[in-house]
Amino acid sequence: MADLRINLAGIKSPNPFWLASAPPTNSGYQVQRAFEAGWGGAVWKTLGDPILNVSSRFAAVSFNGQRVAGFNNIELITDRPLDVNLKEIYETKKRFPNHAIIASLMVEPNQEKWHEIVKRVEDVGVDGLELNFGCPHGMAERGMGAASGQVPSLVERQTFWVKEVAKTPVIVKLTPNITDITATAEAACNGGADAISMINTINSLMGVDLDSWNTIPHVAGKGAHGGYCGPAVKPIALNMVAECARHPHINVPISGIGGISNWQDAVEFMLMGATGVQVCTAAMHHGFRIVEDMIEGLSNYLDSKGIASVSEIIGKSVPRYSDWGNLDLNYNIVAKINTDVCINCNKCHIACEDTSHQCIDMLTDVNGNDYLKVREEDCVGCNLCSIVCPVDGAIDMVEAARELAPLTWNERQSALSVAVECKADVTK
């Protein structure tokens, strides 16, 4: 069995699966249950004040009958007093000394306030701190959470204040509700962050009730945006992790968050630069027990690849992620339909015919059997047919004979500018 232990900026845990700061980590009872189930770490539900108990809190979107494709909350930080939380953190850490407990913190942008809370939580023995600069609602109106996280200078300054007193590693949790997350990630690094985590939730309105015309959810007939998470946000989160991982000035470990539902998602985040992952929605949907498959699946995957330690995969795909300008303009793939596997639903045909390049023909062979065929000369290799195909292995995207040598946009532009400078006739 592969070694699943991770060390994220000095925070050690028996596996890369942490519970994110969220409802699942609201109490000692819950976190201890989670550790018993196998979770490697837990970021305690954000500590701070004031303590407000509100309702209603959650909503989710179904997609084609599947529950919880996306999830949202309008709840606030912890709904329990700081003293109670600190006592339970202490007890939990004592019972599970080898598991990681990270305290998520959120206070007003005030140096003293930050100093005070950091000292109090470190006194009970947390393994690290996570600064919540991401919560998109409720706290933001009071200058906290995303209101801080959207301003790089505030991120840098508050991180700096924390680092002035912190003895444990400091993770800065970033909001995705910003045009370029690398700006705030870089600010966190400049403030001295030991690590960054992302993404926090995305501003969202889950829906409108068709009968009452109320928002979903609503609070006594009024709604406000919440924070979106769950499987639907994974591609957004993965890109943000990857953008930070490949950024030359962001050189701290990343804790990946956003729609991670199973070990495969975790592998993807780690390949794209995350040292570990945090999970919330999947646990809220299915309970803590899902971690058993996450651990086993990850371990089996690593064993099957002959990889001894999970830390070996961290960032391995980052060099393959770049700007569009570095992609080969002359790369050529085409669709190939395997008629022996194809079940003739014709979805590829109609998708291509109506919305792409009209290159899949519906034909009948000499025996009267229907079949589909790609006119390769007209295929642009868009992948749409293979995306809509409901049968695995019925459509392959295969590399076609290359007509031209590899050339990226950037190479093409620089060649052109050289040519312009030389006033040479590039058409010759």
Place this chain on the structure above:
Amino acid sequence: MTNEKIQRISLSNLEQNFLEVEPGLTTREAVEESNRCLYCYDAPCIKACPTGIDIPTFIKKIASGNLLGSAKTIMSSNPVGASCARVCPTEELCEGACVLNHSTKPIMIGNLQRYATDWAIKNEQTLFQPGESNGKTVAVIGGGPAGLAAARELARLGYDVTIFEAAEKAGGLNTYGIVSFRLPQKISYWEVEQVEKLNVKIRTSTVVGKDISVEQITENFDNIILAVGMAHVPNLGVEGENLDGVYDAIEFVKATKSGKLSNDLVGKRVVVIGAGNTAIDGATCSVRLGAENVKILYRRTEEEMTAYDFEYEFAKQDGVEFRWLTAPKRIIGDERGRVTGIECIKMKLGEPEKDGRRWPVAIEGSEHVIPVDAIVKAIGQTRHLELIESFGLNHAGGVVKVDQGTLQTSNPKIFACGDVVFGKGLGDAMVVTAAQQGKDVAYAIHKQYSVVGTAN
């Protein structure tokens, strides 16, 4: 399993035994199943449906929550689509053609169709409007699936349609011929009501040739559609056929759908003769009427039986016994004229007949008597010869001849559809086929006038 099923039969509350067996899909089941549909382009299920229902479209509408639209999509192609959702041999039609047979498992098209039409029934929806009147009158003789389908389409095209129905209620086979636990009567009544709402007049309890003359009809209507279906079960041609306790399967099933159920068969032994779908109905109805033992006698084997596989399975689960290669020779009665037994003879299969099925030959000396209290005959149906001849139509043994292009009978004013044109060896006489034939006849009549209208 057999015992479980039998235990569910109540001897004190027979009505309960005739409640619909299959529960409908729950909303959640319908949502999950409809989302599983691939929404194929040029889908094979549509081609496999004799009425050409746009199946992917109606399923998509279930998924999106547009149940009114879904029911309309179904019923516009099939005027008896709610009944067909329950009685179609879907595994041989739409579900058999589903492309998912080749990858996972086919979509439950029948159940989804039932879900959408049940919604329309429960919510008392009126799905269609009559067309603008064109002043043409059409008489439809027979208010079964074919007649209703023809009337519905003609009414939508603006024709003034009158249905003449011999029974107390319209709906034909769907109302009286299909067992209640497969198809409750209220489903058929709703379909009839949908047709009536298009201003189609339905004159029930009206036998053409008796309550109204053939001449009155031919003189008073621009066109006539003969959709009378088939008649009663023919005689076995054996001694004792008129004894008390010998039933015609069609009448037998009809009795379970008309008024109070009889207690006469409780604890009795029943023999059903024949092995088609009607025989199965006779047998399973007998079980539900409280019969202690029900046997199906068939002169050929399991291989040749014409009942659908799912019907056969259903009967077996009901505890019905099958006696293959057994033919009736004589029905035995007591001094009061009541059936007490049936003398049978064992058969063996000989050479194949024209229809490919092997001809049964009696084994001399194999006679034996089965003691019974009731016998249900289900060996086919006779034709309405007298009526066909009183209209002066060409026919072959009661099967009315029609021009395959125009669907006209030998009298160009008279069209025919449904079982009355359904000859032997043409496969299954299905409700869904009759519905399509009804539609086709309606379009054929309309085409006649449209051609005239555009000729100048």
